[in-house]
Amino acid sequence: xxxxxxxxxxxxxxxxxxxxxxxxxxxxxxxxxxxxxxxxxxxxxxxxxxxxxxxxxxxxxxxxxxxxxxxxxxxxxxxxxxxxxxxxxxxxxxxxxxxxxxxxxxxxxxxxxxxxxxxxxxxxxxxxxxxxxxxxxxxxxxxxxxxxxxxxxxxxxxxxxxxxxxxxxxxxxxxxxxxxxxxxxxxxxxxxxxxxxxxxxxxxxxxxxxxxxxxxxxxxxxxxxxxxxxxxxxxxxxxxxxxxxxxxxxxxxxxxxxxxxxxxxxxxxxxxxxxxxxxxxxxxxxxxxxxxxxxxxxxxxxxxxxxxxxxxxxxxxxxxxxxxxxxxxxxxxxxxxxxxxxxxxxxxxxxxxxxxxxxxxxxxxxxxxxxxxxxxxxxxxxx
Amino acid sequence: xxxxxxxxxxxxxxxxxxxxxxxxxxxxxxxxxxxxxxxxxxxxxxxxxxxxxxxxxxxxxxxxxxxxxxxxxxxxxxxxxxxxxxxxxxxxxxxxxxxxxx
Numbered sequence: 453x454x455x456x457x458x459x460x461x462x463x464x465x466x467x468x469x470x471x472x473x474x475x476x477x478x479x480x481x482x483x484x485x486x487x488x489x490x491x492x493x494x495x496x497x498x499x500x501x502x503x504x505x506x507x508x509x510x511x512x513x514x515x516x517x518x519x520x521x522x523x524x525x526x527x528x529x530x531x532x533x534x535x536x537x538x539x540x541x542x543x544x545x546x547x548x549x550x551x552x553x554x555x556x557x558x559x560x561x562x563x564x565x566x567x568x569x570x571x572x573x574x575x576x577x578x579x580x581x582x583x584x585x586x587x588x589x590x591x592x593x594x595x596x597x598x599x600x601x602x603x604x605x606x607x608x609x610x611x612x613x614x615x616x617x618x619x620x621x622x623x624x625x626x627x628x629x630x631x632x633x634x635x636x637x638x639x640x641x642x643x644x645x646x647x648x649x650x651x652x653x654x655x656x657x658x659x660x661x662x663x664x665x666x667x668x669x670x671x672x673x674x675x676x677x678x679x680x681x682x683x684x685x686x687x688x689x690x691x692x693x694x695x696x697x698x699x700x701x702x703x704x705x706x707x708x709x710x711x712x713x714x715x716x717x718x719x720x721x722x723x724x725x726x727x728x729x730x731x732x733x734x735x736x737x738x739x740x741x742x743x744x745x746x747x748x749x750x751x752x753x754x755x756x757x758x759x760x761x762x763x764x765x766x767x768x769x770x771x772x773x774x775x776x777x778x779x780x781x782x783x784x785x786x787x788x789x790x791x792x793x794x795x796x797x798x799x800x801x802x803x804x805x806x807x808x809x810x811x812x813x814x815x816x817x818x819x820x821x822x823x824x825x826x827x828x829x830x831x832x833x834x835x
Numbered sequence: 836x837x838x839x840x841x842x843x844x845x846x847x848x849x850x851x852x853x854x855x856x857x858x859x860x861x862x863x864x865x866x867x868x869x870x871x872x873x874x875x876x877x878x879x880x881x882x883x884x885x886x887x888x889x890x891x892x893x894x895x896x897x898x899x900x901x902x903x904x905x906x907x908x909x910x911x912x913x914x915x916x917x918x919x920x921x922x923x924x925x926x927x928x929x930x931x932x933x934x935x936x937x
Binding site for chain 2: 469470472533817819820
């Protein structure tokens, strides 16, 4: 059996624990300080009841509820709490899986009392952090996740052979993870309205309509799943990327380039932390004139040097063909990753490597933003 | 195939400088003296002295940590009965600060 542990309104609940005066109030956590120019990245259940949810521009949220409480996101707090919760979950002794910052899975195999285990985990989390979690239990991850949604917040729901048909018959297919609007449309055409309708379809039919995804969906619904014993066995990433959205579109080349430099620095720092180099650099941009632009280039010489990644990214950017395009969001990703094979040959390259090593040492000792290229200051100065 | 687990260390915000002036009007960032209990690798602040005034901590609402290079900062949200404060302890310097009035 799989336990899916889903934290309830995670960021908002933590902020309510930090400041109990915010409890039982409609609260949103914004991704930036500027409360009218950001998006909701979490909403308390009181705010959700007013129709406010993640992804909504804060302007819209305040239009719905002018007395909404606002707190800017503090990732440090959320990541620390998430890691501590994962620690609590692992203490159960079963195989645990870190799904996302606020979702965890536990493979309890054939344990005798799944609901008892889930209750103890919920109590431990609530006692240690003052926040609540909803837990779903089922034979596989997909159904366990669905079960966790069905009794939110602070709920516990077990789907087993005795109640599976009833539980699925009462749940619209759209609530199942992975069923988006297009899939929902295709399912409606098949007459599939509830999860039970979907559960009753044959793998052949699902494959005919959705291809390989249909088969995966069938397996996801019907399989008896187990989690791998060590899901961090191969911890090496296939790609490393960072992206950022501006509060508003900008055509200031200095500002945009500074952000590309910053994202390149972040990518390169993580490459070096994994002792990897990248051959391929991928850039994506989004703006009102260019729409979504995405291009990548593979270079002969792999690199883990941020200034080199930055120079390569600028070469890709030149492909847009516009001098000063308005940009709203951008991302830099490095792929074709490999371990460094040869030491630097020439004196200049050796000096550069030594410099980077020294900079990493300084940032490792005093904190990540201690020393950085001055160009990055432009991310703060101009818009 | 099962996707790889979430990696909380792949932080997206670690290097991102916060632009513009902070909108948080409660920011203080001053040194304080704190009477605290250190027990079983946990810290329990009991009272603090800020600008020559003693503040007794009635309730520890929440605590969390942040690593900045070699420094480990322990943050606490504390309730003195009349107000809420965020105070922090730096393991490297063994210094306490009042960060803000919440």
